Amino acid sequence: TSHSDEGGGWQDGEYFGSYNTMKLHLEMLQDKPRNTAYFTAIQQNQHRIQDKVVLDVGCGTGILSMSAVKHGKAAKVFAVEASEFAKQTQALIEANGMADSIHVLEGKVESMKLPEQVDLIISEWMGTFLLFEWMIESVILARDRWLKEDGVIWPSHATLYLVPCSAEELYQTKVGFWESVHGFDFSALMPLAKEEFFHTPLYNHVMKTEDCLSLPQKILQLDMKTVTGSELEETTHHFEYTLNKAGTLHGFAAWFQVDFAGFHGDASEPFVFLNTGPDYPLTHWKQTLFMMDSPITVDQGDTLDGTVTIERNKVWRRHLRVNLEYSFTSITTKDIKVFTKLFPIWR
Amino acid sequence: TSHSDEGGGWQDGEYFGSYNTMKLHLEMLQDKPRNTAYFTAIQQNQHRIQDKVVLDVGCGTGILSMSAVKHGKAAKVFAVEASEFAKQTQALIEANGMADSIHVLEGKVESMKLPEQVDLIISEWMGTFLLFEWMIESVILARDRWLKEDGVIWPSHATLYLVPCSAEELYQTKVGFWESVHGFDFSALMPLAKEEFFHTPLYNHVMKTEDCLSLPQKILQLDMKTVTGSELEETTHHFEYTLNKAGTLHGFAAWFQVDFAGFHGDASEPFVFLNTGPDYPLTHWKQTLFMMDSPITVDQGDTLDGTVTIERNKVWRRHLRVNLEYSFTSITTKDIKVFTKLFPIWR
Ligand SMILES: [Ca+2]
Ligand SMILES: [Ca+2]
Numbered sequence: 001t002s003h004s005d006e007g008g009g010w011q012d013g014e015y016f017g018s019y020n021t022m023k024l025h026l027e028m029l030q031d032k033p034r035n036t037a038y039f040t041a042i043q044q045n046q047h048r049i050q051d052k053v054v055l056d057v058g059c060g061t062g063i064l065s066m067s068a069v070k071h072g073k074a075a076k077v078f079a080v081e082a083s084e085f086a087k088q089t090q091a092l093i094e095a096n097g098m099a100d101s102i103h104v105l106e107g108k109v110e111s112m113k114l115p116e117q118v119d120l121i122i123s124e125w126m127g128t129f130l131l132f133e134w135m136i137e138s139v140i141l142a143r144d145r146w147l148k149e150d151g152v153i154w155p156s157h158a159t160l161y162l163v164p165c166s167a168e169e170l171y172q173t174k175v176g177f178w179e180s181v182h183g184f185d186f187s188a189l190m191p192l193a194k195e196e197f198f199h200t201p202l203y204n205h206v207m208k209t210e211d212c213l214s215l216p217q218k219i220l221q222l223d224m225k226t227v228t229g230s231e232l233e234e235t236t237h238h239f240e241y242t243l244n245k246a247g248t249l250h251g252f253a254a255w256f257q258v259d260f261a262g263f264h265g266d267a268s269e270p271f272v273f274l275n276t277g278p279d280y281p282l283t284h285w286k287q288t289l290f291m292m293d294s295p296i297t298v299d300q301g302d303t304l305d306g307t308v309t310i311e312r313n314k315v316w317r318r319h320l321r322v323n324l325e326y327s328f329t330s331i332t333t334k335d336i337k338v339f340t341k342l343f344p345i346w347r
Numbered sequence: 348t349s350h351s352d353e354g355g356g357w358q359d360g361e362y363f364g365s366y367n368t369m370k371l372h373l374e375m376l377q378d379k380p381r382n383t384a385y386f387t388a389i390q391q392n393q394h395r396i397q398d399k400v401v402l403d404v405g406c407g408t409g410i411l412s413m414s415a416v417k418h419g420k421a422a423k424v425f426a427v428e429a430s431e432f433a434k435q436t437q438a439l440i441e442a443n444g445m446a447d448s449i450h451v452l453e454g455k456v457e458s459m460k461l462p463e464q465v466d467l468i469i470s471e472w473m474g475t476f477l478l479f480e481w482m483i484e485s486v487i488l489a490r491d492r493w494l495k496e497d498g499v500i501w502p503s504h505a506t507l508y509l510v511p512c513s514a515e516e517l518y519q520t521k522v523g524f525w526e527s528v529h530g531f532d533f534s535a536l537m538p539l540a541k542e543e544f545f546h547t548p549l550y551n552h553v554m555k556t557e558d559c560l561s562l563p564q565k566i567l568q569l570d571m572k573t574v575t576g577s578e579l580e581e582t583t584h585h586f587e588y589t590l591n592k593a594g595t596l597h598g599f600a601a602w603f604q605v606d607f608a609g610f611h612g613d614a615s616e617p618f619v620f621l622n623t624g625p626d627y628p629l630t631h632w633k634q635t636l637f638m639m640d641s642p643i644t645v646d647q648g649d650t651l652d653g654t655v656t657i658e659r660n661k662v663w664r665r666h667l668r669v670n671l672e673y674s675f676t677s678i679t680t681k682d683i684k685v686f687t688k689l690f691p692i693w694r
Pocket of ligand 2: 471473
C-alpha cells in the first residue's frame with residue numbers, strides 16, 4: 001500500500017491505503033460500545049431484517065455483514081470495501097461459512113453496480129468530530145442510489161454536541177509546565193507549546209462529566225434518510241451557553257450520538273443508540289477537544305454567545321475547519337470579551 | 348521545518364526538523380529519572396566542574412548547560428544545537444540570566460569551531476535500543492576534536508542489555524484477539540497482525556521484572572572515552588541463556604544503563620547511573636521489545652544459544668538492524684528448535 005494521492009482532493013491513497021490496517025481494525029473491533037450498538041440494533045430487529053437484502057458500506061473485516069446474517073438472518077448482504085483489505089474480508093466470510101449470503105465487492109461504493117435495491121444500509125462511517133474523513137458522503141450516495149423507497153439506513157440519525165469545558169490537567173501538562181522547569185524559567189516556550197499542542201483539536205482527549213461547564217448543545221442534527229451532501233459543505237450553529245459552575249474555561253469539547261431507529265412504525269418505540277460523550281462508556285472516538293489559546297476564570301451564570309461554523313475543506317475533501325466565535329459576558333462585572341479561533345481537522 | 352532529506356543518508360531534515368519539537372522536549376523534560384541522573388551527577392561533582400569549560404552536544408532547551416552553570420558552577424558552557432530550536436535556547440539562556448557563561452552555537456557539532464578545548468562533554472544522545480538515531484557518532488567526534496586529554500565525557504559508559512521474556516498480554520491483545528472476534532473466526536488475520544505489529548521492535552513497551560525468563564545479558568558495553576564510530580558499524584554478541592522459570596517465551600526485551608563516572612581517581616567511588624530497565628522507575632525510553640513470530644512454551648532449565656548482531660544501516664545512517672539467531676533446547680525432551688528474525692529499526 002502507498003500514501004500516494006491518486007484520488008486528488010479525496011486523498012484516497014492516504015485514506016484507503018493505510019500502513020496501519022490491522023491497528024485500525026483492531027481499534028474498532030475492540031471498541032465494545034461501538035460493536036454492541038450495531039449488534040444489539042440488528043438482534044432486536046431480527047424479525048424486520050430476516051430474509052431482507054442489506055448493503056454494508058465500508059465493511060472492513062465484514063463484522064457487521066456477518067452480524068446481519070447471523071443475528072439478523074438477512075437473506076443477502078452486499079459488503080462493499082474500497083481498500084485492498086476486501087481480499088481478507090472475502091477470506092473471513094468463507095472461513096465463517098457465509099460466502100453464499102455475503103457478497104464482498106472490492107471498490108468504491110460510488111462506482112459499484114448492485115443487481116438490486118436493498119432494504120437496509122448499515123455503515124460505520126463516523127470519524128473524529130463525526131464528520132472527519134467525510135465517509136458520510138459515500139453513505140448518502142449509496143442511499144440515493146441503492147436504498148428502496150421504504151428502506152432503512154443505520155445509523156438513522158446523527159447528532160453532534162458541543163460544550164464549554166475545563167481541561168486543567170491537560171493545560172498544565174502541556175503548557176503550564178513551561179512556566180518553571182526544574183527551577184529554570186522556560187515561560188518563553190509557552191506560545192510555542194500552545195501553537196504545537198492546541199493548533200488543531202485534540203482527538204484523543206478523555207474528559208469527565210464534571211469538566212463540562214454547561215449543558216451540551218446540539219450543533220448538528222442529521223436525519224440520515226434525508227440529509228444531502230451539499231447541506232454539509234458549510235453549517236453554522238448559533239449558541240448561547242450559561243455556565244452552570246465556576247471554574248476555568250479552557251475550550252470546548254465535542255462528541256456525537258448516532259441512533260438506530262427507522263424500522264419503527266411507532267416513533268415512541270425505544271431504539272438503540274451509541275453516544276461517545278463523557279456520560280457513556282469510553283469509545284475509540286474518545287472526545288474531541290478544542291483548546292482556546294488562553295484559559296479564563298469563569299463564574300456560575302457567565303454566558304458565552306456566538307457561533308460554531310463547520311466548513312468542509314474545498315481542496316482536501318476529507319478534511320474540515322471548525323471556527324469558534326463568541327463573546328464571553330461576566331455575570332458580575334458585565335465585562336464582555338470576544339474570542340475567535342479557527343481549528344483545522346487536519347488541513 | 349520540513350521533512351526533506353537534505354542530509355542524504357543522514358536524514359538530517361527528518362531528524363533535526365521535527366514537527367513535534369515541543370512534544371519531544373516535553374517528553375524529555377518530564378522524564379524524571381533522566382533529568383535526576385544528569386542533575387545529580389553534576390551536583391555531586393560540583394567541586395570538579397567548578398570553573399571548568401563544558402561542551403553540551405545537542406543541548407535542546409539548554410537544561411543540561413544551565414544545570415552545569417547553576418549546580419556545577421562551570422565557568423563556561425558551549426551549548427551546541429543543530430536544529431533551529433537553537434534560537435529558542437538562546438532566549439531561554441537569556442531569560443535565566445546565563446548569557447555570559449553559556450554560548451549557544453547553532454549548527455552541527457561536526458562543523459563547529461570552538462575557541463578552546465573543554466574539560467567536560469555532557470550529552471543526552473541515547474535513543475531507542477541505545478543506538479537508534481546514531482547521535483553517538485556526533486558525541487564521539489566532538490570528544491576526539493574538543494575534549495582535553497584528561498577531560499571527562501558524560502555519560503562515561505553505556506551498556507545494552509537483552510533478556511528473553513514473556514509478553515502475554517501484548518500478544519493476546521494484538522494477535523490472540525483474532526482467533527475469535529465476537530464469535531466469528533478471524534484467525535485468517537493472525538499472520539497479518541503479526542507482520543504489522545511485530546515486524547519492527549516495539550519501542551513503547553513497558554515490562555515487569557517478572558516478564559524476564561532469565562537474567563539479562565550485556566550485549567554491548569561502551570567506554571565513551573575510547574569507543575570509535577567504526578567499532579559500532581557491526582557488533583555481534585554470543586549469548587547463552589538458561590531460563591530460570593517456566594512460562595511462554597514471546598521474544599526479547601532490551602534496555603540500557605549509562606554511567607556518570609570518570610572524574611574519579613578511585614574506581615570504587617560510587618557513581619550516578621541511569622538504568623532504563625524494568626527494575627528501575629520508568630523513563631521515556633521504556634523498554635524495547637523484539638517479538639518473535641510465534642510464542643513457545645518453555646520450562647525452567649531450557650536454554651537459548653545464539654547470537655545477536657547489531658548492524659548499522661549503510662544507507663540510512665541513523666537506522667540499524669538487529670538480527671537474532673538462536674537454537675532453543677528443551678531440558679526435558681532435548682529437542683532443538685532454531686529461530687531467526689531480523690528486526691529493522693526502522694529501516
Ligand atoms: Ca470510523
Ligand atoms: Ca534521546
